[in-house]
Amino acid sequence: MDVFEIHGGNRLRGTIQIGGSKNAALPLMAAVLLTEGETILRNVPDLKDVELMGELLAQLGVSVRRIEPGILRLRVEDESNSHARYELVSQMRASVCVLGPLLGKRKTARVAMPGGCAIGFRPIDLHVRGCQALGADYDLANGDVVLKTKRLAGTEVFLGGPFGSSVTATANVMMAAVLAEGATVIESAACEPEVADLAVYLNACGARISGHGTPRIVIEGVDALRGVEHTIIPDRIEAGTFMIAAGITNGELELAGARLDHLVAAVDALRRVGVLVKRTDTGVNVSAARRLEPIEITTQPYPGFPTDLQAQMMALLALADGNSVLTEKIYPDRFLHVAELNRMGAHLRKEGPTVIIEGVKQLVGAPVMASDLRASAALVLAGLIAKGRTVIQRVYHIDRGYERIEEKLRAVGADIRRVKT
Ligand code: EPZ
Numbered sequence: 001m002d003v004f005e006i007h008g009g010n011r012l013r014g015t016i017q018i019g020g021s022k023n024a025a026l027p028l029m030a031a032v033l034l035t036e037g038e039t040i041l042r043n044v045p046d047l048k049d050v051e052l053m054g055e056l057l058a059q060l061g062v063s064v065r066r067i068e069p070g071i072l073r074l075r076v077e078d079e080s081n082s083h084a085r086y087e088l089v090s091q092m093r094a095s096v097c098v099l100g101p102l103l104g105k106r107k108t109a110r111v112a113m114p115g116g117c118a119i120g121f122r123p124i125d126l127h128v129r130g131c132q133a134l135g136a137d138y139d140l141a142n143g144d145v146v147l148k149t150k151r152l153a154g155t156e157v158f159l160g161g162p163f164g165s166s167v168t169a170t171a172n173v174m175m176a177a178v179l180a181e182g183a184t185v186i187e188s189a190a191c192e193p194e195v196a197d198l199a200v201y202l203n204a205c206g207a208r209i210s211g212h213g214t215p216r217i218v219i220e221g222v223d224a225l226r227g228v229e230h231t232i233i234p235d236r237i238e239a240g241t242f243m244i245a246a247g248i249t250n251g252e253l254e255l256a257g258a259r260l261d262h263l264v265a266a267v268d269a270l271r272r273v274g275v276l277v278k279r280t281d282t283g284v285n286v287s288a289a290r291r292l293e294p295i296e297i298t299t300q301p302y303p304g305f306p307t308d309l310q311a312q313m314m315a316l317l318a319l320a321d322g323n324s325v326l327t328e329k330i331y332p333d334r335f336l337h338v339a340e341l342n343r344m345g346a347h348l349r350k351e352g353p354t355v356i357i358e359g360v361k362q363l364v365g366a367p368v369m370a371s372d373l374r375a376s377a378a379l380v381l382a383g384l385i386a387k388g389r390t391v392i393q394r395v396y397h398i399d400r401g402y403e404r405i406e407e408k409l410r411a412v413g414a415d416i417r418r419v420k421t
Contacts, residue, residue, distance in 0.1 A: 002418050002420055004391070004395050005391050006386075006389070006391075007389055008363070009387065010414055012252075013413055016255055016411070017257060018234045018256060018283065019403045020042075020232035020235060021045070021197070021233050021237075023237070024233050025041070026049060029054070030100075030101050031198060031202060033105055034105045035225045035227040037075065039230070041072045041230055042071050042229065046404075047403055052095070060084065060098060061076060062075065062076050083110040090114070099127055100176040103176045104176040111144060112144050112145075119333065120332065127168070129157075130169060130172065130176070134153065134157070153182055155182075163301075170190040173186055174186065174199065174212075177219040178225065182220075193236065195212060201230045204228045205225035206224065207222055207225060208221075234259055237374070240263055242255055242286075243284070243286045244312045246275070247286065248316050248381050249384050250288045252287035258284040265305040269305055269313065276289065299328050307334060311375045312381055314338070318357055319359060319362075319363065322359050325357070326354065337371070338350055340379055344390065367390075372397055374401075376392065
């Protein structure tokens, strides 16, 4: 398994091209199951999770071809298999995004119930409840969610859960509703840009969706959808991660293609810490004042501070001049990075869903273990500034959601290399 070896202390300077959004690409690929004809997706990131979704879609009768770097051509060729098996689904929770389109187009779906993962319990009760509201019969058979129906009829669906809205449940119910008879209203829908990008693609295919990007989405059912060309939005979490890289190394980065309007809460937090963020013609320019201020942050559904930047922000605040408080409201157990950062000299104390971050003058390199995608990114950020050598094990977690992160960082001055072991 590959490791990353990092020698900390270099200030990052230069330009990084932000790639396409992983969390937009995955539901967009699944949405092709709803369409006739060919879809061309552009700005597709080259990630392990995209590869896994391609393999899953192939099992479901979709031809998936990478016709050029960053460009996929997808077309449904066979609708006979609608069973997403445990072997693939257990590797990637986002596989659940095939549930809605399979039900919407084929009126049947069998998807292995996703297991838990490093960031905590990941139920799909809202996904199932939304599909049942549209008329699907639900059964749990040998660990698989089975949904079947003769017809789907539009209705009002409330998708608010104990932790707020659900991103992929909103995507699934929207995709199940686009070919249903009549209108569906989703209340307490997720407002994430990735959900809005999915609606833009579906509307271009002939769907009639409005309100996407707001908590109330209305879907008027139509008879059929035809594939189109679509360019995926930039990855706001990758952009946010590199903003923090500029801040933690006291460097200056131009993030080409980044969209500030997708990161308002994160930029607000970074500015309060003392990281300077400016819009430019090609993207976003980020630099840092020498001194980092402590702040209080709570993660929220979009447009609040994203849980997917929580770990990375914790690495930055570990070096702030005072005590910060970070509360995780989406995944209360999403703290596997805390122990690893403490191994590097951070002073972090977990109190339930809150971590008290006592700023220290310096982090020190150490051998650490990646656990989930964003926790691993936090360890890379800490390694960029820690004194001496940091070795991060199990970097396959990072490869799931960051395209060649070590190459992008090395190109702007980081002393980081991938070592095959
Ligand atoms: C999406 O996951 C993202 N993944 C996650 O990014 C992200 O952390 C999460 O949204 C929150 O922003 C993709 O888009 C592929 P949720 P999702 O359903 O849709 C609870 C990354 O690092 N919930 O919005 O699975 C759930 O337990 C990944 O790129 C229910 O209770 O997340 C959580 O506490 C990690 N019942 C909260 O809602 C349900 O049926 C939000 O989860 C569904 C979710």
